Amino acid sequence: MSGVDVNTDVHWRKGPTVDVGAIEQELAQLWRMPTVVGLRDTDIVPTRTSVLNLVVHSSDQSIAKRTSTIINELAANHPSRVITFTSTSELDAFDDDIDAHVSTHCHTTSGERFASCYEKIEIASPPDSLDELPSLIVALAIPDLPTFVWWPGQPPLDDRRFRRVALAANRLIVDSLDFEHCATNMQRVAELCSDVAERCVLSDLNWARLTPWRSMMSQFFDMSDCRWALDHVTALKLEYGHSKHLRLNAAQALLFAGWLASRLGWTSDQQSANHGERGICSTQDTAGNKISIEMVDRVVPSHFNGFLLGATLIANDGQRSGKFEVSRIGDDLTTVKMTATLAGHVIAEHAMRSAPTNLSKLLLHELENTMPERLYQEALAEADHFASIINFRRSS
Amino acid sequence: MQTATVENPLREGLRLERVPAPCAMVIFGASGDLTRRKLMPALYNLAIEGLLPSGFSVVGYARRPLSNEEFRSQMREGVDQYSRRRPVDPTVWETFEQGISYVDGDFEDTGDFRTLGKELERLDKERGTSGNRIYYLAAPPGSYQTIVDNIGAAGLAGDAQGDSWTRLVVEKPFGRDLSSAIALNEHLHTVFHEKQIFRIDHYLGKETVQNIMAFRFANGIFEPIWSRNYIDHVQITVAETIGIEDRGGYYDQAGAMRDMVQNHMLQLLSVIGMEPPITFEADAVRDEKVKTLRAIRPIKPEEVENYAVRGQYGPGWVAGLEVAGYRQETKVKPDSVTETYVAVKLLIDNWRWAGVPFYLRTAKRMPRRVTEIAIQFKSVPHPLFKSVGGAPLEPNVLTLRIQPDEGISLKIAAKVPGPSLHLRSVNMGFLYGTSFFVESPDAYERLLLDCMYGESTLFTRRDETEAAWKPITEILEGWAISPPSRIPQYDAGTWGPPEADAFIARDGRAWRQP
Numbered sequence: 006m007s008g009v010d011v012n013t014d015v016h017w018r019k020g021p022t023v024d025v026g027a028i029e030q031e032l033a034q035l036w037r038m039p040t041v042v043g044l045r046d047t048d049i050v051p052t053r054t055s056v057l058n059l060v061v062h063s064s065d066q067s068i069a070k071r072t073s074t075i076i077n078e079l080a081a082n083h084p085s086r087v088i089t090f091t092s093t094s095e096l097d098a099f100d101d102d103i104d105a106h107v108s109t110h111c112h113t114t115s116g117e118r119f120a121s122c123y124e125k126i127e128i129a130s131p132p133d134s135l136d137e138l139p140s141l142i143v144a145l146a147i148p149d150l151p152t153f154v155w156w157p158g159q160p161p162l163d164d165r166r167f168r169r170v171a172l173a174a175n176r177l178i179v180d181s182l183d184f185e186h187c188a189t190n191m192q193r194v195a196e197l198c199s200d201v202a203e204r205c206v207l208s209d210l211n212w213a214r215l216t217p218w219r220s221m222m223s224q225f226f227d228m229s230d231c232r233w234a235l236d237h238v239t240a241l242k243l244e245y246g247h248s249k250h251l252r253l254n255a256a257q258a259l260l261f262a263g264w265l266a267s268r269l270g271w272t273s274d275q276q277s278a279n280h281g282e283r284g285i286c287s288t289q290d291t292a293g294n295k296i297s298i299e300m301v302d303r304v305v306p307s308h309f310n311g312f313l314l315g316a317t318l319i320a321n322d323g324q325r326s327g328k329f330e331v332s333r334i335g336d337d338l339t340t341v342k343m344t345a346t347l348a349g350h351v352i353a354e355h356a357m358r359s360a361p362t363n364l365s366k367l368l369l370h371e372l373e374n375t376m377p378e379r380l381y382q383e384a385l386a387e388a389d390h391f392a393s394i395i396n397f398r399r400s401s
Numbered sequence: 402m403q404t405a406t407v408e409n410p411l412r413e414g415l416r417l418e419r420v421p422a423p424c425a426m427v428i429f430g431a432s433g434d435l436t437r438r439k440l441m442p443a444l445y446n447l448a449i450e451g452l453l454p455s456g457f458s459v460v461g462y463a464r465r466p467l468s469n470e471e472f473r474s475q476m477r478e479g480v481d482q483y484s485r486r487r488p489v490d491p492t493v494w495e496t497f498e499q500g501i502s503y504v505d506g507d508f509e510d511t512g513d514f515r516t517l518g519k520e521l522e523r524l525d526k527e528r529g530t531s532g533n534r535i536y537y538l539a540a541p542p543g544s545y546q547t548i549v550d551n552i553g554a555a556g557l558a559g560d561a562q563g564d565s566w567t568r569l570v571v572e573k574p575f576g577r578d579l580s581s582a583i584a585l586n587e588h589l590h591t592v593f594h595e596k597q598i599f600r601i602d603h604y605l606g607k608e609t610v611q612n613i614m615a616f617r618f619a620n621g622i623f624e625p626i627w628s629r630n631y632i633d634h635v636q637i638t639v640a641e642t643i644g645i646e647d648r649g650g651y652y653d654q655a656g657a658m659r660d661m662v663q664n665h666m667l668q669l670l671s672v673i674g675m676e677p678p679i680t681f682e683a684d685a686v687r688d689e690k691v692k693t694l695r696a697i698r699p700i701k702p703e704e705v706e707n708y709a710v711r712g713q714y715g716p717g718w719v720a721g722l723e724v725a726g727y728r729q730e731t732k733v734k735p736d737s738v739t740e741t742y743v744a745v746k747l748l749i750d751n752w753r754w755a756g757v758p759f760y761l762r763t764a765k766r767m768p769r770r771v772t773e774i775a776i777q778f779k780s781v782p783h784p785l786f787k788s789v790g791g792a793p794l795e796p797n798v799l800t801l802r803i804q805p806d807e808g809i810s811l812k813i814a815a816k817v818p819g820p821s822l823h824l825r826s827v828n829m830g831f832l833y834g835t836s837f838f839v840e841s842p843d844a845y846e847r848l849l850l851d852c853m854y855g856e857s858t859l860f861t862r863r864d865e866t867e868a869a870w871k872p873i874t875e876i877l878e879g880w881a882i883s884p885p886s887r888i889p890q891y892d893a894g895t896w897g898p899p900e901a902d903a904f905i906a907r908d909g910r911a912w913r914q915p
Contacts, residue, residue, distance in 0.1 A: 216415070221451060223411035227420050228455060228529075232409065268410050340492040345455070352529065353455035355496040357448065358486070380414040 023105055023128060025144045031107045032124050055086060057372060058146040060154045060174065062138070063091045068158050076125070077110065078365040079372065086147050087125040092132045104129040135166040139173040151175040151375050155368060159185050162193035171201040178371050180210040181256035182311045188392040191259060195389045198382055208374075210367045211256050211311075212381045217341075217359050218313055218331060219264060225318075225329045225345045228353065234320035234327040235269055238290060240297045244315035244332075246305030254311035255284075256388075258300045259395075261313055263388030264380070271296060273390050286395045300395060309338060312361055333359075421853035422566075423456035424533035425524045427517065429508070429548050430540030431461030431472070435572065437479030440539065443845035445480045448497045449490060452850060456528040458500035460520055463540075464507055472503035485843060500528060508544045514555035521557065532565030535852055542574055546588045553592035570599045570852055573664050574655060575866050579874040586863045599852050600861040604665040606844030606851075609807040611859070613672050613774070614686075616801065616809065624677070626778070628753045633796065635759045636775045636913055637669050640767035642719050644893070645741070649732030657711075657743040658873055661763040667694060667869040668861075669803075670759055673774055674749055683858040687865055694868035698748040705879025710889070710904040712742035714766040717893030724766065724893045738888045741765040744901045746908075747872060760905060762912065766893035771915045772803035786814075786824045795826045800915075 061076060063069035069091040076087055104127075111122040126145060130137070146152045154174040161167045171177045184190040198207045225231050243258040265271070271288045284300040303314055315332035328346040333339075339360035345353040426444075428436050447453045461472050477498070480489055504520055506513025524530045536552060538545055549569070552558050558567055569589065576582030589598055604610055617623060626632070639661055645652040652660065671690035678685040700708045715726040727733060727741050742764035749759065778797040786794065798812040810830040817823045851859055861869075889898035896914060905912055 217451070219411065220415050223409060223415060224420055224451070224455065226409045226411055228423075235410065265411075268413065335492060340490060342492070342496075343455075355448070355453075355455060356490075356492040357451040358490040358493050359451070378414075 023141055023145075025141075028105055028107055028126055028145065032109070032126075035107065035109045035124070055147055055150060057085050057150050058088065058152040059085045059372070060088045060090070060142050060146070060152060062154065062156050062170075063089065064132075064158050065092060072155075072157055075365045075368065077112075079368055085123050086145075086150075087123060088142070088145050089125070089127045090130050090134065090138065090141075091127070092134065093129045135161065135164060135170065139169040142170070142173040153178060153372055155371075158183050159190075162190055162197060168197065168200055171197065171205045171207065174205050175375050176206045176208060176371065177201075178208050178210060178368065181260075182211045182214075182254060184254065184256060185252065187254045187256040187259070187311075191256065191385065191389045191392045195382075195385050198385065202377065206375060206377045208371055208378060208381065209256075209260075209385075210364070210371070212260055212378070212384070213367045213370055214362060215257060215261055215264070215313065217362075218261060218316060221331045221341065221343055221357075221359075222265075222316060222318070222329070224343065225353070228345070230347065230352070231327060231329070231345060233322060233325065234318070234329065236290070236292075237294075237320045237322040237325075238265075238269065238296050238318055239294070239321050240299070240317075240319040241265060242299045242301070242315070242317040242319075243313065244301050244303050246309035246312045246314055247302035248305055248307040248310040251307055251310040253302060255300055255302070255392075257311060257313045259388040259391050260384055261316060262298055262300070262391050263384040263386070265318075266387040266391075267380070267383035271387075273387075273394075284395060286391065288391075298391070298395075305338070309361070314338065420452065421454045421850065422533050423454045423528070423530050424535060424566075424853060425458040425460060425521055425528075425530040426535040426537060426849075427460045427462055427521070428537045428539050429462050430538070430544075431503070432463040432465045432467070432475075433539055435539045436461070437475065438483050439845050440537065440849070441476045441479050442484040443843055443849055445484050445489070445494070445497060446486050446843065446846050447850060449486050449493050453497075454853070456500070456524075456530055458502070458524045458528050458530055460517065460524070461501070461503040462506055462517060463503075464505065466505045467503050469502050473498045473501050476501060500524075508540065508547050508551065511551050511554050514551040514557065518555050518557050532567075534565075534567045535570060536568070537570045538572055542572075542576075545571065545585065549589055549592050558592045558597075566597075566855065567593075568597050568599055568852055568855070569593050570601055572601055574659055575600055575664070575861075576870060577655075577659065578877060579867060579870040582866055582870045586867065590863075595863055596857075598863070599857060600863075600866060601848055602664050602668055602861055603844040603848065604668055605859040605861075606846075606848040607803065608842075608847075609801075609803045610669065610672065612807070613669075613801055614681075617673075618677050629755055629757045631778050632757050633777045633779045634757055634908075634910060635670075635673060636777070637666055637673075637759065637761045637773075638775070638913065638915055639666055639763040639772045640769060640896075640915070641763075641765050642767060642770045644714070644724060644727070644765050645730055645733070647731065649730050652741075653733045653737050653739050656739040657741055657763050657765070658745075658877060662743060662745060662761055663869055663873040664861075666761045666763060667873075669774060670694075670747065670761065671865075671869075673776075674754060674759070676753070681858070683856065683860075684862075686858050687862045691862070691865050691868050693749060693751075694865065694871075696749045696751040696754070697868075697872045698750050700872060700875040700879065702875070702879040702882050705876055705883075708747070709743065709745045709876045709879075710898075710901050711740035711744075711880070711885075712764070712889040712891050712898035712901060713737075713739065714741050714764070714893045715890045717766065717895065719766055719768065719894040726893065727765075738885060740888065742889075742891060742897050742901065744897070744904060744912075745876065746904075758908065760910075760912075762897070762901070764891075764897055767896060768894050769915065770805065773915050774801040774803070775799070775913050775915070776801075786816075786822055794824055798913075802915075 059079065061072055063072055069089070076089070106127040107125065109122055109124045142152065142154065152174045153176045154170060155178045157180060160179050179194065181187055181190065181194065194207065194209065201207065226235055241262060243261060245255055245258045247253050266288060270291045273288060285297070287295050287297050290296055305314070315330070318329045320327040326348055330344045332342055334342050339358065340356055341359040342356045343354065344351060428440060430436065444453070444459065477489070477494060481487065502520060504513070504517050506516060521534060525532055538548060540548060576585050617627065671693045674693040675689040676692065678689045713727050716729070717724060728735050728737055744760065744762040747759045747761065776799040780796045784794060794814055795812060800810045802808050808831050810828045812826050812828050814824045815827045817825050848859060889900040891898040896912065902912065
């Protein structure tokens with residue numbers, strides 16, 4: 006038997022405001038209905054476990070459609086109350102009738118005797134609902150459980166009211182891969198991060214995408230023979246994907262460079278901006294030696310737009326030289342090869358499968374974590390700095 | 402900051418705080434099933450996830466003459482068939498297989514071990530394995546002592562080269578009884594120190610078994626009721642639907658008691674019964690487990706019938722398929738009295754568990770595949786309510802399910818809606834799979850990686866192995882003194898012989914049907 010999804014009947018509430026009491030009542034009714042036990046004729050037992058509130062804001066229907074499948078995957082694994090807000094231009098303001106749709110969903114995989122169930126509240130809201138949103142999040146969330154707000158697409162980072170949305174959540178999840186002007190927005194994310202730090206953790210899915218890259222680059226320096234190189238980096242070259250039909254997005258490359266800079270104590274060099282050559286700048290190591298940083302784009306299929314494709318660290322201390330390279334290879338770019346070279350000799354080389362992590366897995370990782378990410382914040386600060394001195398700001 | 406002299410600063414915040422040091426793993430008995438089905442797929446899975454150190458190498462050692470290429474090809478077939486990460490990534494395999502080589506050698510021939518030594522030296526030089534070695538005994542148990550002797554004779558056993566290390570992984574069965582286990586331990590100690598020996602029990606590598614410790618020691622509400630004051634008895638069930646497959650030769654010598662109870666089930670018992678360790682470090686955890694095993698009440702030969710019952714499956718139906726009886730299986734003697742079902746009652750004589758029986762039950766060809774630990778609490782002292790149908794109300798049962806549907810459920814009494822005050826039992830369940838997405842690694846992956854780290858918490862220490870053999874040996878000796886005129890039979894696809902039901906009924910209890 007393959008997996009089974011059982012969804013309850015749909016209930017709609019329509020009215021001038023979101024009636025939180027009515028929504029709760031409808032949900033309670035749904036849990037009592039035999040439809041929740043659409044599994045009733047089987048020996049599968051529905052289980053209701055609530056571990057978190059997941060709030061998803063979609064600024065249009067296309068984003069809502071894209072997120073819908075992911076929400077199902079997430080909620081099946083992290084049973085939750087899911088609350089979706091989808092902006093629709095059919096509603097001009099919040100005083101128009103609001104559509105609220107409540108449902109319960111049960112999922113079981115092959116051979117299992119228990120189905121995991123979650124409940125979903127879907128609200129269609131007017132395009133500008135930033136005033137109302139925080140209060141609705143607080144009112145609709147199950148108390149005493151963490152609340153995660155996922156904001157796919159371009160969040161209104163320049164709108165002061167967006168801070169209140171962040172403060173209504175325990176964690177606000179954005180994705181700088183979706184940013185329209187990544188360089189400008191890196192700065193705004195850094196400011197928001199700092200503003201709401203006391204109450205809310207801000208995370209960027211693009212930072213999570215870099216975890217395997219950080220791990221692979223780190224692995225070279227677990228070898229004691231290579232550790233010296235971290236003190237004598239002379240150049241860092243980063244390559245990232247750019248699809249012809251999409252906007253250039255260097256956020257991953259910036260964050261990766263920011264991470265290295267923050268971990269290795271590289272200091273900013275405001276004079277190092279090189280406005281002549283695209284994607285080149287420099288910084289200094291702890292001894293004041295210059296490190297050249299190059300970020301170049303390479304043409305890729307659209308699903309690799311903005312993704313890091315290669316990272317090469319070059320080191321030289323006058324007597325020793327080393328090159329440490331991680332790069333995507335193969336026709337589908339899903340295999341990564343790591344090569345460490347000392348004095349021209351390859352001392353370690355291996356490959357591993359590393360397809361870009363899909364969105365639902367990235368989100369699942371975020372849902373398991375409510376702790377502040379100091380490393381991200383430090384990398385972001387450095388990334389913001391690189392964004393300000395490297396000259397792709399205009400195009401990205 | 403001079404990073405060359407400190408820990409790798411790039412590791413901070415990453416899932417793995419470190420990766421193991423480069424090493425070579427020698428698999429003795431590399432042409433066998435274990436290597437192809439379990440070890441190599443597990444190593445490949447670690448490779449594909451980037452968890453193996455650079456330069457990691459595998460040396461297969463077996464009698465069969467094979468070239469490196471032929472051995473690699475066989476291992477590739479095993480990975481193709483059994484890895485959980487299929488299809489195999491050709492580029493990952495290409496770099497992984499660069500580290501695979503083969504030495505055809507006899508377990509008895511010291512000269513062949515010297516050849517192995519040269520191969521390991523080559524790897525140290527060319528792949529940077531730096532003298533770090535793991536010897537994995539995947540060979541028949543009868544050859545363990547010879548292999549270990551020859552490792553020692555060839556000078557391959559020591560932690561001789563500066564910071565390098567050498568470890569020995571020993572697969573079950575670890576002896577046939579207490580005396581053979583002691584003899585084997587003593588023999589291993591002539592060549593290896595205890596800290597170098599990693600006795601593997603793959604049950605301990607299962608996430609859900611580790612979860613038992615998390616459940617017990619990270620939740621304050623259970624500890625106060627985890628004792629004879631509130632618990633009536635414990636039932637540990639390991640039920641398999643499969644028969645003995647192609648292991649007739651081994652199984653007919655071993656039986657369910659040696660194959661499952663002595664190792665896996667007593668490990669589960671010790672995890673349930675242990676006192677809280679002072680830390681979660683290897684020896685602290687194992688100290689407590691050993692204390693529990695040592696507290697198991699001795700069983701006199703003439704009392705064995707009161708503590709154990711056995712059975713053997715006959716023909717029957719399992720999941721809609723007609724299956725042969727045990728005596729009809731390949732490589733099984735037609736008059737075999739080897740048990741494929743065993744149920745044991747063990748009493749732990751300490752303050753926590755005095756008077757609380759632990760019933761352990763395992764069998765082949767059961768109707769359902771399930772591993773669970775059910776902790777049945779005492780009934781309320783004075784019943785106030787009627788249950789539905791007038792039957793006595795069931796006591797609370799906390800069930801820790803190991804597989805499948807890993808999770809925890811608690812059976813509680815609840816009022817049936819309506820004007821009268823009738824109660825019935827309901828299950829309140831929690832499934833790990835519905836709260837955590839991360840795919841659990843295979844037990845062998847976890848254990849192999851732990852061995853590379855030198856982390857021995859999930860491996861069995863010498864005294865633990867011997868303490869586990871003691872009650873088992875007492876039962877086996879009791880059975881040997883009075884061999885059965887007939888071994889109780891049960892139809893394949895049922896929950897065991899009637900004698901087993903009578904065995905537990907004598908205590909006023911009944912087996913669960915999980």
